[in-house]
Amino acid sequence: MNRLTTLLSGIFLVFLTSWLGLVAYPATRLGRLAPVPDPDSGGSFPPVYGGQAVAGQGIYAREGCVSCHSQQVRQRSVTGSDLARGWGVRPSVARDYLRDSTAFLGSSRIGQDLSNIGIRQTDAKALLLHLYDPSAVSPGSTMPSYRYLFEVRKIQGQRSYEALDLSGPDAPKPGYEVVPTAEARNLVAYLLSLRHDYPLPEAPVKKDGAK
Amino acid sequence: MTAHVPSRHLAADSSVRLPVILLFGNAVHWLVVASLLSLIVSVKLVAPGFLDGIPFLTYGRLAPAARDLMLYGWASQAAIGGGLWLMAGLCGVSLGGVVVRTVVTGAIVLWNLAVLLGTLALLAGYGTGVEWLEYPHWASAMLLLAFLLIGIPVLLLFDRRVAGHAGVAQWYLVAGFCCFPWVYGTGNLLLVWKPLQASAQGPLQSWYCGGLTALWFLPVAVAALYALIPRNLGLPLHRRELATLGFWSLLFLGGWSGIGRLIGGPVPAWMSSVGVVSGILFLIPVTIIAINLYGTMRRGTPAMEGMAAHRFLKAGLGLLLALGILGALASMPGISGALNLTGFTEAGFQLGILGAVSFPLFALLYGSLPGILARECWVPRLTDRHFALTLTGLGLLVVSLLLGGVFTGLALDDSTVTFLNIASYTYPFHVLECVAWLILLVASLLVGANLTVALAAGYLFPKTRP
Numbered sequence: 105m106n107r108l109t110t111l112l113s114g115i116f117l118v119f120l121t122s123w124l125g126l127v128a129y130p131a132t133r134l135g136r137l138a139p140v141p142d143p144d145s146g147g148s149f150p151p152v153y154g155g156q157a158v159a160g161q162g163i164y165a166r167e168g169c170v171s172c173h174s175q176q177v178r179q180r181s182v183t184g185s186d187l188a189r190g191w192g193v194r195p196s197v198a199r200d201y202l203r204d205s206t207a208f209l210g211s212s213r214i215g216q217d218l219s220n221i222g223i224r225q226t227d228a229k230a231l232l233l234h235l236y237d238p239s240a241v242s243p244g245s246t247m248p249s250y251r252y253l254f255e256v257r258k259i260q261g262q263r264s265y266e267a268l269d270l271s272g273p274d275a276p277k278p279g280y281e282v283v284p285t286a287e288a289r290n291l292v293a294y295l296l297s298l299r300h301d302y303p304l305p306e307a308p309v310k311k312d313g314a315k
Numbered sequence: 316m317t318a319h320v321p322s323r324h325l326a327a328d329s330s331v332r333l334p335v336i337l338l339f340g341n342a343v344h345w346l347v348v349a350s351l352l353s354l355i356v357s358v359k360l361v362a363p364g365f366l367d368g369i370p371f372l373t374y375g376r377l378a379p380a381a382r383d384l385m386l387y388g389w390a391s392q393a394a395i396g397g398g399l400w401l402m403a404g405l406c407g408v409s410l411g412g413v414v415v416r417t418v419v420t421g422a423i424v425l426w427n428l429a430v431l432l433g434t435l436a437l438l439a440g441y442g443t444g445v446e447w448l449e450y451p452h453w454a455s456a457m458l459l460l461a462f463l464l465i466g467i468p469v470l471l472l473f474d475r476r477v478a479g480h481a482g483v484a485q486w487y488l489v490a491g492f493c494c495f496p497w498v499y500g501t502g503n504l505l506l507v508w509k510p511l512q513a514s515a516q517g518p519l520q521s522w523y524c525g526g527l528t529a530l531w532f533l534p535v536a537v538a539a540l541y542a543l544i545p546r547n548l549g550l551p552l553h554r555r556e557l558a559t560l561g562f563w564s565l566l567f568l569g570g571w572s573g574i575g576r577l578i579g580g581p582v583p584a585w586m587s588s589v590g591v592v593s594g595i596l597f598l599i600p601v602t603i604i605a606i607n608l609y610g611t612m613r614r615g616t617p618a619m620e621g622m623a624a625h626r627f628l629k630a631g632l633g634l635l636l637a638l639g640i641l642g643a644l645a646s647m648p649g650i651s652g653a654l655n656l657t658g659f660t661e662a663g664f665q666l667g668i669l670g671a672v673s674f675p676l677f678a679l680l681y682g683s684l685p686g687i688l689a690r691e692c693w694v695p696r697l698t699d700r701h702f703a704l705t706l707t708g709l710g711l712l713v714v715s716l717l718l719g720g721v722f723t724g725l726a727l728d729d730s731t732v733t734f735l736n737i738a739s740y741t742y743p744f745h746v747l748e749c750v751a752w753l754i755l756l757v758a759s760l761l762v763g764a765n766l767t768v769a770l771a772a773g774y775l776f777p778k779t780r781p
Contacts, residue, residue, distance in 0.1 A: 108473055111481070118567050119493075119494060119530070119566065121567065123501070126586070168449070169375055169444075170444055176581055179580075181648075182651065183728075189727070198517065198583075199514055201513040201517070204513035205513065207513040209520065209580060211660055212657075212661060213723075214360070214738075216734045244735050246359075246738060
């Protein structure tokens with residue numbers, strides 16, 4: 105191993121093994137997974153994101169939500185707790201991420217897993233409130249506030265239907281209201297669309313809510 | 316092969332003086348900033364109201380900014396600086412003429428500019444959301460270019476070296492400097508610049524994190540151990556014949572080690588199995604390194620002038636062993652299911668970057684500068700305190716993360732306990748993490764002060780020689 109070329113060739117070959125297995129293989133195999141047609145609706149699984157949800161995914165990325173929230177429900181053979189906790193109706197598989205721009209698998213669960221937040225929470229307004237002041241909705245939560253995705257404005261005529269129902273210290277001055285910006289609405293649209301409860305050939309869903 | 320007894324001094328040629336000083340100076344500066352940001356991040360987990368609602372200081376932007384500064388501002392830069400100094404010293408050749416030196420100096424400026432702008436962009440809301448690769452595409456392209464401009468001259472040093480067989484340290488240096496551009500380039504190309512369909516991204520993300528640690532940081536750190544420990548003791552390497560197996564097994568398993576993060580995750584089953592196996596087999600290279608170096612250390616005492624560096628080397632070797640054991644434990648199926656994605660994962664990361672990697676890098680810093688400045692430049696008291704505080708802070712950080720992780724993992728298993736409740740169990744551990752980061756911040760300020768004094772003394776009293 106005295107010559108640079110010998111050493112480099114050895115390093116190249118050794119490096120190549122993991123590169124082939126963990127880069128080239130996923131790129132050529134997992135990267136070509138296709139959606140599965142849904143005979144009932146004529147659509148496909150995983151479903152296509154709406155425009156707002158696509159924009160919301162960008163907000164999710166830039167705010168670093170993945171620092172605290174994973175998006176992966178692990179196999180029962182490794183841990184039963186992800187499914188038992190109701191974080192999903194079945195384990196996540198590679199195909200679930202097919203419509204995403206980035207797979208936010210995460211490496212830390214300071215907050216709960218969000219792969220199926222759209223099943224647990226279907227009310228956009230509740231999610232907006234949570235983003236505005238997490239500790240008001242779930243006391244003791246360490247989640248930061250995303251107040252800067254909202255706008256405080258003077259009520260013009262009638263109160264907006266979008267205005268948050270805030271009370272206590274969060275309540276705006278009389279005559280003012282707190283409304284979500286487009287960014288907040290997009291983020292919530294993305295969160296609501298996170299639901300992997302459809303069946304895939306490699307990940308069937310048992311009927312009747314059985315886990 | 317005859318036993319090769321190294322001389323106690325590693326004298327790098329004066330051509331590397333400016334680059335090494337610049338690299339270490341900037342690296343230590345980023346270490347201070349990264350420690351400060353990490354402290355703020357840890358406080359936010361205890362008191363979420365702290366600096367809350369400010370977009371550029373929100374947890375999700377600040378935490379990756381702090382980690383990336385640790386990875387690219389501090390550790391990578393110190394590894395480049397230390398690697399350059401080691402390679403030049405071990406090969407006994409000059410970096411090159413004015414052109415090469417100017418290119419290298421320019422590349423250092425480019426690297427730091429990329430780190431600065433990348434961090435600012437991330438804080439301003441232009442982060443990619445890809446873990447460890449949050450810098451926007453232009454900043455990562457700048458980093459890669461800067462690395463190539465420094466890394467290629469470093470590799471050429473090896474090619475031009477004064478005859479003699481290459482030592483174990485040089486293999487590791489060549490490996491590290493080859494792997495960084497490949498790992499960083501692949502990661503950015505397929506996750507940031509031209510992302511793969513996301514169904515393929517999971518394995519790649521974990522490969523990147525594992526590869527950056529095991530194929531870039533660890534090889535340079537291990538090179539420092541192999542180069543400096545026998546040298547400080549004036550002894551040949553104990554059981555050198557094992558080192559070859561250690562080297563190739565570290566490279567081979569290192570590339571696969573990252574997939575352990577995704578055991579049970581949305582990847583093909585064979586990948587989960589490989590994650591388990593590679594995590595456990597990683598004990599092979601770690602054990603060989605320990606046999607080589609503990610065996611050498613047992614037989615001698617270091618020369619006085621090498622003492623500052625030697626302490627860091629000794630601790631670095633111990634931390635590397637701890638990292639190997641923790642990694643093997645973490646990949647056991649039962650344990651990974653319960654403890655992956657808790658503080659346990661973070662503990663492994665910090666033990667690696669701040670421990671097994673940073674301690675040998677500190678040894679390179681303390682070992683290189685006296686030769687480069689041609690004088691004893693360190694304030695012994697600052698060095699002592701820096702060592703003691705870094706070890707204390709790191710120990711407290713890793714232990715509190717581990718314990719917090721084990722608590723969380725056990726509690727998560729009982730689905731009647733709500734998630735919020737579990738989060739509240741970890742409160743005391745988060746408080747301990749804040750204390751740990753405060754200690755680490757003070758430690759980083761001490762090494763910063765020590766370096767400032769060391770460099771300033773040269774300008775204030777240019778003719779002082781011991």
